[in-house]
Amino acid sequence: MKEEIIIAGFGGQGVLSMGKILAYSGLMEDKEVSWMPSYGPEQRGGTANVTVILSDERISSPILNAYDSVVVLNQQSLDRFESKVKPGGVLIYDSYGIHNPPTRDDIRIYRIDATEATFDLKNSKTYNMIVLGALLKIKPMVTLENVLKGLKKSLPERHWHLLPMNEEALRKGMSLVKD
Amino acid sequence: MKGNEALAVAAIRYGADAYFGYPITPQSEVLETLEALKPWETTGMVVLQAESEVAAVNMVYAGAACGKTVLTSTSSPGFSLMQEGMSYMAASEVPALMINVMRGGPGLGTIHPSQADYFQACKGGGHGDYHAIVLAPSSVQEMVDFVALGWDLAFKYRCVSMILADGVVGQMMEKVVLPEQRPRRTEEEIRKLCPWAVTGRKDMRPRNVITSLELDDDIMEANNHRFQATYREIEKNETRCELINTEDCDYLIVAFGSPARISMKAMEMAREQGYKVGLARPITLWPFPVNQIREAAKNVKGILCVELATGQMIEDVKLAIECSKPVEHFGRLGGNVPAPDEILNALHEKFLDK
Numbered sequence: 001m002k003e004e005i006i007i008a009g010f011g012g013q014g015v016l017s018m019g020k021i022l023a024y025s026g027l028m029e030d031k032e033v034s035w036m037p038s039y040g041p042e043q044r045g046g047t048a049n050v051t052v053i054l055s056d057e058r059i060s061s062p063i064l065n066a067y068d069s070v071v072v073l074n075q076q077s078l079d080r081f082e083s084k085v086k087p088g089g090v091l092i093y094d095s096y097g098i099h100n101p102p103t104r105d106d107i108r109i110y111r112i113d114a115t116e117a118t119f120d121l122k123n124s125k126t127y128n129m130i131v132l133g134a135l136l137k138i139k140p141m142v143t144l145e146n147v148l149k150g151l152k153k154s155l156p157e158r159h160w161h162l163l164p165m166n167e168e169a170l171r172k173g174m175s176l177v178k179d
Numbered sequence: 180m181k182g183n184e185a186l187a188v189a190a191i192r193y194g195a196d197a198y199f200g201y202p203i204t205p206q207s208e209v210l211e212t213l214e215a216l217k218p219w220e221t222t223g224m225v226v227l228q229a230e231s232e233v234a235a236v237n238m239v240y241a242g243a244a245c246g247k248t249v250l251t252s253t254s255s256p257g258f259s260l261m262q263e264g265m266s267y268m269a270a271s272e273v274p275a276l277m278i279n280v281m282r283g284g285p286g287l288g289t290i291h292p293s294q295a296d297y298f299q300a301c302k303g304g305g306h307g308d309y310h311a312i313v314l315a316p317s318s319v320q321e322m323v324d325f326v327a328l329g330w331d332l333a334f335k336y337r338c339v340s341m342i343l344a345d346g347v348v349g350q351m352m353e354k355v356v357l358p359e360q361r362p363r364r365t366e367e368e369i370r371k372l373c374p375w376a377v378t379g380r381k382d383m384r385p386r387n388v389i390t391s392l393e394l395d396d397d398i399m400e401a402n403n404h405r406f407q408a409t410y411r412e413i414e415k416n417e418t419r420c421e422l423i424n425t426e427d428c429d430y431l432i433v434a435f436g437s438p439a440r441i442s443m444k445a446m447e448m449a450r451e452q453g454y455k456v457g458l459a460r461p462i463t464l465w466p467f468p469v470n471q472i473r474e475a476a477k478n479v480k481g482i483l484c485v486e487l488a489t490g491q492m493i494e495d496v497k498l499a500i501e502c503s504k505p506v507e508h509f510g511r512l513g514g515n516v517p518a519p520d521e522i523l524n525a526l527h528e529k530f531l532d533k
Contacts, residue, residue: 020352034352034353036352039291039346039350059353060440060443060444061445062347062351062440063440063516063518064518065521
Protein backbone atom coordinates (compact mmCIF):
# COMPACT_ATOMS: atom_id res chain seq x y z
CA MET A 1 0.00 0.00 0.00
CA LYS A 2 1.21 3.45 -0.87
CA GLU A 3 -0.75 6.68 -0.79
CA GLU A 4 0.70 9.98 -1.99
CA ILE A 5 -1.33 13.00 -0.89
CA ILE A 6 -1.09 16.77 -1.05
CA ILE A 7 -3.28 19.08 1.01
CA ALA A 8 -3.29 22.74 0.00
CA GLY A 9 -5.13 25.86 1.03
CA PHE A 10 -4.82 29.11 2.94
CA GLY A 11 -2.58 29.43 5.97
CA GLY A 12 -4.85 29.25 9.02
CA GLN A 13 -7.15 26.60 7.55
CA GLY A 14 -5.25 23.90 9.41
CA VAL A 15 -3.62 22.41 6.32
CA LEU A 16 -0.31 21.54 8.01
CA SER A 17 -1.93 20.15 11.16
CA MET A 18 -4.35 18.06 9.11
CA GLY A 19 -1.35 16.56 7.33
CA LYS A 20 0.37 16.01 10.65
CA ILE A 21 -2.62 14.17 12.12
CA LEU A 22 -2.83 12.02 8.99
CA ALA A 23 0.89 11.22 9.25
CA TYR A 24 0.56 10.31 12.94
CA SER A 25 -2.45 8.12 12.09
CA GLY A 26 -0.30 6.26 9.57
CA LEU A 27 2.33 5.85 12.25
CA MET A 28 -0.30 4.23 14.48
CA GLU A 29 -0.85 1.67 11.71
CA ASP A 30 2.86 0.97 11.61
CA LYS A 31 3.27 2.49 8.17
CA GLU A 32 6.24 4.42 6.85
CA VAL A 33 5.26 8.08 6.79
CA SER A 34 6.61 11.34 5.44
CA TRP A 35 5.30 14.87 6.05
CA MET A 36 6.83 17.67 4.02
CA PRO A 37 5.43 21.18 4.48
CA SER A 38 5.83 24.20 2.30
CA TYR A 39 7.59 26.40 4.79
CA GLY A 40 8.52 30.01 4.57
CA PRO A 41 7.42 33.52 5.32
CA GLU A 42 3.83 32.39 4.78
CA GLN A 43 1.28 33.32 7.37
CA ARG A 44 -2.46 33.36 8.00
CA GLY A 45 -4.10 34.20 4.71
CA GLY A 46 -1.09 33.15 2.62
CA THR A 47 -0.88 29.80 0.85
CA ALA A 48 0.23 26.62 2.55
CA ASN A 49 0.56 23.02 1.44
CA VAL A 50 1.83 19.75 2.81
CA THR A 51 2.79 16.49 1.13
CA VAL A 52 1.97 13.37 3.14
CA ILE A 53 3.02 9.87 2.08
CA LEU A 54 1.86 6.69 3.79
CA SER A 55 3.49 3.47 2.63
CA ASP A 56 4.23 -0.11 3.60
CA GLU A 57 7.71 0.27 2.19
CA ARG A 58 10.60 2.70 2.49
CA ILE A 59 9.60 6.08 1.11
CA SER A 60 11.95 7.49 -1.48
CA SER A 61 11.14 11.12 -2.23
CA PRO A 62 9.22 13.30 0.24
CA ILE A 63 8.62 15.69 -2.67
CA LEU A 64 6.42 14.63 -5.57
CA ASN A 65 5.14 15.80 -8.94
CA ALA A 66 1.94 13.71 -9.04
CA TYR A 67 -0.42 12.56 -6.32
CA ASP A 68 -2.97 9.80 -5.67
CA SER A 69 -5.11 12.23 -3.68
CA VAL A 70 -5.23 16.01 -3.86
CA VAL A 71 -7.19 18.03 -1.31
CA VAL A 72 -7.59 21.71 -2.22
CA LEU A 73 -9.26 24.29 -0.04
CA ASN A 74 -9.10 27.43 -2.17
CA GLN A 75 -9.13 28.49 -5.81
CA GLN A 76 -5.38 29.12 -6.08
CA SER A 77 -4.62 25.62 -4.82
CA LEU A 78 -7.19 24.09 -7.15
CA ASP A 79 -5.67 25.92 -10.12
CA ARG A 80 -2.19 24.82 -9.12
CA PHE A 81 -2.80 21.17 -8.23
CA GLU A 82 -5.67 19.92 -10.43
CA SER A 83 -3.17 18.92 -13.11
CA LYS A 84 -1.04 17.07 -10.55
CA VAL A 85 -3.61 14.37 -9.78
CA LYS A 86 -2.50 11.02 -11.20
CA PRO A 87 -4.95 9.68 -13.82
CA GLY A 88 -7.59 7.73 -11.90
CA GLY A 89 -6.70 9.61 -8.73
CA VAL A 90 -8.88 11.63 -6.41
CA LEU A 91 -9.44 15.39 -6.23
CA ILE A 92 -11.36 16.76 -3.26
CA TYR A 93 -12.27 20.42 -3.10
CA ASP A 94 -14.28 22.66 -0.84
CA SER A 95 -16.93 24.49 -2.82
CA TYR A 96 -16.61 27.64 -0.72
CA GLY A 97 -15.11 30.48 -2.75
CA ILE A 98 -14.58 28.31 -5.85
CA HIS A 99 -15.66 30.09 -9.05
CA ASN A 100 -13.81 27.87 -11.52
CA PRO A 101 -14.57 24.25 -10.59
CA PRO A 102 -12.29 21.41 -11.77
CA THR A 103 -12.82 20.08 -15.28
CA ARG A 104 -10.71 16.92 -15.70
CA ASP A 105 -12.63 13.79 -16.65
CA ASP A 106 -9.90 11.21 -16.03
CA ILE A 107 -9.96 11.56 -12.25
CA ARG A 108 -12.55 11.18 -9.48
CA ILE A 109 -13.70 14.60 -8.32
CA TYR A 110 -15.51 15.18 -5.02
CA ARG A 111 -17.01 18.48 -3.98
CA ILE A 112 -17.51 18.77 -0.25
CA ASP A 113 -19.15 21.67 1.52
CA ALA A 114 -16.86 21.68 4.53
CA THR A 115 -16.95 25.41 5.20
CA GLU A 116 -20.74 25.29 5.27
CA ALA A 117 -20.60 22.31 7.62
CA THR A 118 -18.63 24.38 10.13
CA PHE A 119 -21.69 26.63 10.38
CA ASP A 120 -23.81 23.57 11.35
CA LEU A 121 -21.28 22.53 13.96
CA LYS A 122 -20.96 26.16 15.08
CA ASN A 123 -17.21 25.66 15.24
CA SER A 124 -14.88 26.84 12.52
CA LYS A 125 -11.79 25.46 14.24
CA THR A 126 -12.56 21.84 13.44
CA TYR A 127 -12.73 22.68 9.73
CA ASN A 128 -9.66 20.62 8.86
CA MET A 129 -11.07 17.57 10.67
CA ILE A 130 -14.22 17.78 8.55
CA VAL A 131 -12.03 17.76 5.45
CA LEU A 132 -9.94 14.87 6.80
CA GLY A 133 -13.14 12.92 7.52
CA ALA A 134 -14.22 13.38 3.91
CA LEU A 135 -10.80 12.28 2.61
CA LEU A 136 -10.86 9.15 4.76
CA LYS A 137 -14.39 8.26 3.64
CA ILE A 138 -13.25 8.39 0.01
CA LYS A 139 -9.82 6.85 0.65
CA PRO A 140 -9.97 4.73 3.82
CA MET A 141 -6.18 4.60 4.14
CA VAL A 142 -6.26 4.60 7.95
CA THR A 143 -8.99 3.61 10.42
CA LEU A 144 -10.94 6.21 12.36
CA GLU A 145 -9.67 4.62 15.56
CA ASN A 146 -6.08 5.27 14.53
CA VAL A 147 -6.91 8.81 13.42
CA LEU A 148 -8.18 9.48 16.93
CA LYS A 149 -4.97 8.03 18.33
CA GLY A 150 -2.95 10.17 15.94
CA LEU A 151 -4.97 13.21 16.92
CA LYS A 152 -4.29 12.55 20.58
CA LYS A 153 -0.57 12.25 19.86
CA SER A 154 -0.40 15.50 17.95
CA LEU A 155 -2.37 17.51 20.53
CA PRO A 156 -0.85 18.67 23.81
CA GLU A 157 -2.54 17.13 26.86
CA ARG A 158 -4.22 20.40 27.83
CA HIS A 159 -6.28 20.15 24.62
CA TRP A 160 -7.41 16.55 25.04
CA HIS A 161 -10.85 17.66 26.21
CA LEU A 162 -11.37 18.81 22.61
CA LEU A 163 -11.00 15.26 21.22
CA PRO A 164 -14.76 14.47 21.20
CA MET A 165 -15.42 17.68 19.26
CA ASN A 166 -12.83 16.66 16.68
CA GLU A 167 -14.31 13.17 16.41
CA GLU A 168 -17.70 14.73 15.73
CA ALA A 169 -16.14 16.84 12.99
CA LEU A 170 -14.44 13.79 11.42
CA ARG A 171 -17.79 11.96 11.35
CA LYS A 172 -19.50 15.03 9.94
CA GLY A 173 -16.90 15.13 7.16
CA MET A 174 -17.50 11.47 6.37
CA SER A 175 -21.23 12.13 6.09
CA LEU A 176 -20.65 14.93 3.56
CA VAL A 177 -19.36 12.54 0.90
CA LYS A 178 -21.97 11.49 -1.59
CA ASP A 179 -21.26 8.88 -4.24
CA MET B 180 9.27 14.17 14.30
CA LYS B 181 10.77 17.00 12.29
CA GLY B 182 14.42 16.59 11.37
CA ASN B 183 15.48 19.60 13.42
CA GLU B 184 13.51 18.49 16.48
CA ALA B 185 14.83 14.95 16.24
CA LEU B 186 18.39 16.26 16.06
CA ALA B 187 17.88 18.30 19.22
CA VAL B 188 16.50 15.30 21.10
CA ALA B 189 19.39 13.16 19.85
CA ALA B 190 21.88 15.68 21.25
CA ILE B 191 20.29 15.51 24.70
CA ARG B 192 20.16 11.72 24.58
CA TYR B 193 23.82 11.42 23.59
CA GLY B 194 24.64 13.12 26.86
CA ALA B 195 25.65 16.49 25.44
CA ASP B 196 27.14 19.00 27.87
CA ALA B 197 26.21 22.15 26.01
CA TYR B 198 24.53 23.72 22.99
CA PHE B 199 25.42 27.24 21.92
CA GLY B 200 23.64 28.82 19.00
CA TYR B 201 21.86 31.68 17.41
CA PRO B 202 18.48 31.21 15.69
CA ILE B 203 18.23 31.21 11.91
CA THR B 204 15.69 29.61 9.57
CA PRO B 205 15.48 26.75 8.54
CA GLN B 206 16.98 25.26 11.69
CA SER B 207 15.56 27.40 14.50
CA GLU B 208 13.60 24.38 15.78
CA VAL B 209 16.87 22.94 17.14
CA LEU B 210 17.24 25.75 19.68
CA GLU B 211 13.47 25.98 20.19
CA THR B 212 13.17 22.25 20.94
CA LEU B 213 16.07 22.39 23.38
CA GLU B 214 14.52 25.37 25.16
CA ALA B 215 11.16 23.57 25.34
CA LEU B 216 12.65 20.33 26.69
CA LYS B 217 14.76 22.14 29.32
CA PRO B 218 17.55 19.53 29.52
CA TRP B 219 19.32 21.65 32.16
CA GLU B 220 16.68 20.39 34.59
CA THR B 221 17.24 16.72 33.73
CA THR B 222 20.72 15.92 32.37
CA GLY B 223 22.31 19.22 33.34
CA MET B 224 23.01 20.14 29.69
CA VAL B 225 23.55 23.85 29.09
CA VAL B 226 21.46 25.47 26.36
CA LEU B 227 22.48 29.00 25.56
CA GLN B 228 21.40 31.46 22.91
CA ALA B 229 24.54 33.43 22.20
CA GLU B 230 24.57 37.04 21.01
CA SER B 231 25.78 35.98 17.56
CA GLU B 232 27.13 33.05 15.57
CA VAL B 233 30.67 34.31 16.18
CA ALA B 234 30.08 34.14 19.93
CA ALA B 235 28.40 30.73 19.65
CA VAL B 236 31.26 29.09 17.74
CA ASN B 237 33.82 30.43 20.21
CA MET B 238 31.75 29.10 23.12
CA VAL B 239 31.82 25.73 21.35
CA TYR B 240 35.61 26.08 20.96
CA ALA B 241 35.97 26.75 24.69
CA GLY B 242 33.72 23.87 25.70
CA ALA B 243 35.53 21.51 23.33
CA ALA B 244 38.90 22.59 24.75
CA CYS B 245 37.63 21.35 28.14
CA GLY B 246 36.79 17.96 26.63
CA LYS B 247 33.08 18.65 26.87
CA THR B 248 30.54 17.29 24.41
CA VAL B 249 29.36 20.47 22.72
CA LEU B 250 27.53 21.46 19.57
CA THR B 251 26.11 24.36 17.64
CA SER B 252 23.66 24.56 14.78
CA THR B 253 23.11 27.22 12.17
CA SER B 254 22.23 27.84 8.55
CA SER B 255 24.35 29.09 5.68
CA PRO B 256 24.91 32.80 6.51
CA GLY B 257 25.52 31.87 10.14
CA PHE B 258 27.90 29.12 9.07
CA SER B 259 29.99 31.68 7.18
CA LEU B 260 30.34 33.65 10.40
CA MET B 261 31.58 30.51 12.15
CA GLN B 262 34.43 29.76 9.74
CA GLU B 263 37.13 31.41 11.83
CA GLY B 264 36.12 29.27 14.79
CA MET B 265 36.15 26.14 12.60
CA SER B 266 39.71 26.83 11.54
CA TYR B 267 40.83 27.53 15.12
CA MET B 268 39.20 24.35 16.40
CA ALA B 269 40.81 22.30 13.63
CA ALA B 270 44.22 23.78 14.44
CA SER B 271 43.68 23.15 18.16
CA GLU B 272 42.59 19.56 17.48
CA VAL B 273 39.46 19.74 19.60
CA PRO B 274 36.31 17.64 19.00
CA ALA B 275 33.06 19.42 18.29
CA LEU B 276 29.85 18.96 16.37
CA MET B 277 28.66 21.65 13.96
CA ILE B 278 25.32 21.53 12.16
CA ASN B 279 24.59 23.50 9.01
CA VAL B 280 21.04 23.20 7.67
CA MET B 281 21.74 24.88 4.35
CA ARG B 282 19.56 27.55 2.74
CA GLY B 283 19.68 29.37 -0.56
CA GLY B 284 22.58 31.76 -1.02
CA PRO B 285 24.83 33.54 -1.62
CA GLY B 286 24.44 36.40 0.84
CA LEU B 287 21.49 36.39 3.17
CA GLY B 288 19.72 34.55 0.36
CA THR B 289 16.46 32.72 0.91
CA ILE B 290 15.21 30.49 3.70
CA HIS B 291 14.58 27.49 1.46
CA PRO B 292 16.67 24.35 0.91
CA SER B 293 20.06 24.48 -0.76
CA GLN B 294 23.35 22.59 -0.93
CA ALA B 295 25.51 25.43 -2.10
CA ASP B 296 27.77 25.27 0.98
CA TYR B 297 29.38 22.04 -0.22
CA PHE B 298 32.72 23.64 -1.08
CA GLN B 299 32.70 25.64 2.15
CA ALA B 300 32.08 22.54 4.24
CA CYS B 301 34.28 20.06 2.39
CA LYS B 302 37.16 22.15 1.13
CA GLY B 303 37.85 24.17 4.26
CA GLY B 304 35.64 27.23 4.51
CA GLY B 305 38.01 28.77 7.01
CA HIS B 306 41.68 29.51 6.40
CA GLY B 307 44.51 27.00 6.50
CA ASP B 308 44.90 23.37 5.51
CA TYR B 309 42.20 21.62 7.49
CA HIS B 310 39.26 19.30 7.09
CA ALA B 311 36.15 18.59 9.08
CA ILE B 312 34.32 15.29 8.74
CA VAL B 313 31.16 16.11 6.79
CA LEU B 314 28.09 13.89 7.19
CA ALA B 315 25.11 14.35 4.86
CA PRO B 316 21.78 13.07 6.25
CA SER B 317 18.95 12.34 3.83
CA SER B 318 16.32 11.26 6.37
CA VAL B 319 15.10 12.28 9.81
CA GLN B 320 16.55 9.03 11.18
CA GLU B 321 19.98 10.07 9.92
CA MET B 322 19.57 13.48 11.57
CA VAL B 323 19.41 11.46 14.79
CA ASP B 324 22.03 8.82 14.02
CA PHE B 325 24.64 11.27 12.74
CA VAL B 326 24.64 13.18 16.02
CA ALA B 327 26.12 10.14 17.77
CA LEU B 328 28.31 9.24 14.80
CA GLY B 329 29.54 12.82 14.48
CA TRP B 330 30.57 13.06 18.11
CA ASP B 331 32.06 9.55 18.18
CA LEU B 332 34.27 10.41 15.20
CA ALA B 333 35.13 13.86 16.54
CA PHE B 334 36.38 12.42 19.83
CA LYS B 335 38.11 9.51 18.09
CA TYR B 336 40.14 11.73 15.76
CA ARG B 337 40.11 14.99 17.76
CA CYS B 338 38.53 16.88 14.89
CA VAL B 339 35.40 18.81 14.08
CA SER B 340 32.46 16.82 12.70
CA MET B 341 29.76 18.48 10.68
CA ILE B 342 26.23 17.53 9.80
CA LEU B 343 25.57 19.17 6.45
CA ALA B 344 21.82 18.98 6.02
CA ASP B 345 19.43 20.91 3.82
CA GLY B 346 16.15 22.62 4.65
CA VAL B 347 14.08 19.65 3.43
CA VAL B 348 15.64 17.21 5.90
CA GLY B 349 15.37 19.81 8.67
CA GLN B 350 11.71 20.58 8.06
CA MET B 351 10.22 17.22 7.09
CA MET B 352 8.65 14.75 9.52
CA GLU B 353 9.28 11.02 9.37
CA LYS B 354 9.19 8.01 11.60
CA VAL B 355 12.24 7.90 13.79
CA VAL B 356 13.76 5.61 16.42
CA LEU B 357 15.47 7.55 19.19
CA PRO B 358 18.43 6.19 21.14
CA GLU B 359 18.32 5.60 24.88
CA GLN B 360 19.34 8.46 27.16
CA ARG B 361 23.05 8.26 27.98
CA PRO B 362 24.45 9.98 31.04
CA ARG B 363 26.76 12.94 30.49
CA ARG B 364 30.43 12.08 30.92
CA THR B 365 31.75 12.62 34.42
CA GLU B 366 34.86 14.76 35.01
CA GLU B 367 36.79 11.53 35.61
CA GLU B 368 35.62 10.06 32.30
CA ILE B 369 36.57 13.24 30.48
CA ARG B 370 40.07 13.19 32.01
CA LYS B 371 40.47 9.60 30.85
CA LEU B 372 39.03 10.07 27.34
CA CYS B 373 40.62 13.48 26.72
CA PRO B 374 44.00 13.59 28.48
CA TRP B 375 44.82 16.64 26.34
CA ALA B 376 41.85 18.70 27.59
CA VAL B 377 42.07 21.65 29.97
CA THR B 378 40.31 20.16 32.95
CA GLY B 379 42.20 21.64 35.90
CA ARG B 380 45.57 20.23 36.98
CA LYS B 381 44.45 17.44 39.25
CA ASP B 382 47.46 15.80 40.99
CA MET B 383 49.66 18.51 39.44
CA ARG B 384 49.84 16.75 36.04
CA PRO B 385 51.84 18.59 33.33
CA ARG B 386 50.01 21.60 31.91
CA ASN B 387 47.73 21.20 28.91
CA VAL B 388 47.66 24.12 26.50
CA ILE B 389 44.97 24.45 23.82
CA THR B 390 45.95 27.01 21.21
CA SER B 391 45.99 27.45 17.47
CA LEU B 392 48.89 29.91 17.66
CA GLU B 393 52.42 28.68 17.02
CA LEU B 394 55.17 31.17 16.32
CA ASP B 395 57.77 28.57 15.37
CA ASP B 396 57.36 27.70 11.67
CA ASP B 397 58.97 24.29 12.02
CA ILE B 398 56.66 23.29 14.82
CA MET B 399 53.67 24.56 12.82
CA GLU B 400 54.85 22.53 9.84
CA ALA B 401 55.07 19.45 12.04
CA ASN B 402 51.57 20.22 13.35
CA ASN B 403 50.30 20.37 9.78
CA HIS B 404 51.88 17.01 8.99
CA ARG B 405 50.16 15.57 12.06
CA PHE B 406 46.79 17.02 10.96
CA GLN B 407 47.27 15.57 7.50
CA ALA B 408 48.18 12.15 8.90
CA THR B 409 44.91 12.20 10.85
CA TYR B 410 43.00 13.19 7.71
CA ARG B 411 44.57 10.30 5.75
CA GLU B 412 43.54 7.96 8.57
CA ILE B 413 39.96 9.31 8.43
CA GLU B 414 39.90 8.88 4.64
CA LYS B 415 41.01 5.27 5.07
CA ASN B 416 38.51 4.32 7.80
CA GLU B 417 35.46 6.53 7.73
CA THR B 418 34.23 6.84 4.15
CA ARG B 419 30.55 6.04 3.83
CA CYS B 420 28.26 5.76 0.81
CA GLU B 421 24.90 4.13 0.06
CA LEU B 422 24.60 2.35 -3.27
CA ILE B 423 21.20 1.41 -4.72
CA ASN B 424 20.71 -0.61 -7.91
CA THR B 425 24.30 -0.03 -8.96
CA GLU B 426 25.13 -3.68 -9.76
CA ASP B 427 23.49 -3.63 -13.18
CA CYS B 428 23.08 0.07 -13.95
CA ASP B 429 23.82 1.75 -17.28
CA TYR B 430 23.44 5.24 -15.82
CA LEU B 431 24.30 6.45 -12.36
CA ILE B 432 22.83 9.33 -10.39
CA VAL B 433 25.05 10.75 -7.66
CA ALA B 434 23.28 12.90 -5.06
CA PHE B 435 23.36 13.52 -1.32
CA GLY B 436 20.86 14.79 1.23
CA SER B 437 17.26 15.34 0.14
CA PRO B 438 18.12 15.38 -3.61
CA ALA B 439 19.24 11.77 -3.12
CA ARG B 440 15.72 10.92 -1.92
CA ILE B 441 14.12 12.75 -4.84
CA SER B 442 16.59 11.09 -7.21
CA MET B 443 15.64 7.70 -5.79
CA LYS B 444 12.09 8.33 -6.95
CA ALA B 445 13.39 9.47 -10.36
CA MET B 446 15.43 6.25 -10.49
CA GLU B 447 12.29 4.19 -9.75
CA MET B 448 10.42 6.04 -12.52
CA ALA B 449 13.28 5.45 -14.98
CA ARG B 450 13.36 1.75 -14.09
CA GLU B 451 9.61 1.57 -14.75
CA GLN B 452 10.38 2.94 -18.21
CA GLY B 453 12.95 0.18 -18.66
CA TYR B 454 16.16 2.15 -18.13
CA LYS B 455 18.76 0.68 -15.79
CA VAL B 456 19.52 3.59 -13.51
CA GLY B 457 21.35 3.36 -10.19
CA LEU B 458 21.98 5.75 -7.35
CA ALA B 459 25.09 6.49 -5.34
CA ARG B 460 24.48 8.56 -2.21
CA PRO B 461 27.63 9.85 -0.52
CA ILE B 462 27.00 9.85 3.24
CA THR B 463 30.40 11.30 4.07
CA LEU B 464 31.07 14.26 1.77
CA TRP B 465 34.49 14.58 3.31
CA PRO B 466 36.07 12.10 3.14
CA PHE B 467 34.45 11.68 -0.28
CA PRO B 468 33.62 8.04 -1.13
CA VAL B 469 36.07 7.91 -4.03
CA ASN B 470 36.39 4.12 -4.23
CA GLN B 471 32.67 3.42 -3.92
CA ILE B 472 31.80 5.91 -6.67
CA ARG B 473 34.54 4.57 -8.91
CA GLU B 474 33.28 1.03 -8.38
CA ALA B 475 29.62 1.97 -8.94
CA ALA B 476 30.55 3.88 -12.11
CA LYS B 477 32.72 1.12 -13.56
CA ASN B 478 30.27 -0.08 -16.21
CA VAL B 479 28.04 2.94 -16.68
CA LYS B 480 27.61 5.04 -19.81
CA GLY B 481 27.06 8.29 -17.95
CA ILE B 482 26.69 9.94 -14.58
CA LEU B 483 24.21 12.62 -13.54
CA CYS B 484 25.07 14.67 -10.45
CA VAL B 485 21.99 16.16 -8.84
CA GLU B 486 22.67 19.02 -6.44
CA LEU B 487 20.85 22.03 -5.03
CA ALA B 488 23.81 24.00 -6.34
CA THR B 489 25.41 24.95 -9.64
CA GLY B 490 27.75 21.97 -9.51
CA GLN B 491 30.10 21.59 -6.57
CA MET B 492 30.07 17.89 -5.67
CA ILE B 493 30.37 17.15 -9.39
CA GLU B 494 34.05 18.09 -9.16
CA ASP B 495 34.67 15.34 -6.61
CA VAL B 496 32.75 12.87 -8.76
CA LYS B 497 34.87 13.75 -11.80
CA LEU B 498 38.03 13.40 -9.73
CA ALA B 499 36.85 10.07 -8.32
CA ILE B 500 36.43 8.56 -11.78
CA GLU B 501 39.32 10.61 -13.18
CA CYS B 502 36.98 12.01 -15.85
CA SER B 503 36.78 8.60 -17.50
CA LYS B 504 33.02 8.90 -18.25
CA PRO B 505 30.65 11.67 -19.22
CA VAL B 506 29.47 13.47 -16.09
CA GLU B 507 26.55 15.90 -16.30
CA HIS B 508 25.00 18.21 -13.75
CA PHE B 509 21.38 18.95 -12.88
CA GLY B 510 20.39 21.30 -10.12
CA ARG B 511 17.93 23.85 -8.87
CA LEU B 512 19.14 26.97 -7.13
CA GLY B 513 18.30 29.64 -4.65
CA GLY B 514 16.03 27.54 -2.45
CA ASN B 515 14.10 25.70 -5.17
CA VAL B 516 13.89 21.92 -5.00
CA PRO B 517 13.30 19.75 -8.08
CA ALA B 518 10.40 17.30 -8.29
CA PRO B 519 11.24 13.70 -9.30
CA ASP B 520 10.03 14.23 -12.89
CA GLU B 521 12.43 17.14 -13.37
CA ILE B 522 15.34 14.83 -12.53
CA LEU B 523 13.93 12.14 -14.82
CA ASN B 524 13.62 14.73 -17.61
CA ALA B 525 17.23 15.76 -17.05
CA LEU B 526 18.30 12.12 -17.34
CA HIS B 527 16.43 11.85 -20.63
CA GLU B 528 17.77 15.10 -21.99
CA LYS B 529 21.40 14.52 -21.06
CA PHE B 530 21.71 10.77 -21.60
CA LEU B 531 18.72 8.54 -22.33
CA ASP B 532 17.43 10.37 -25.41
CA LYS B 533 20.85 11.04 -26.91
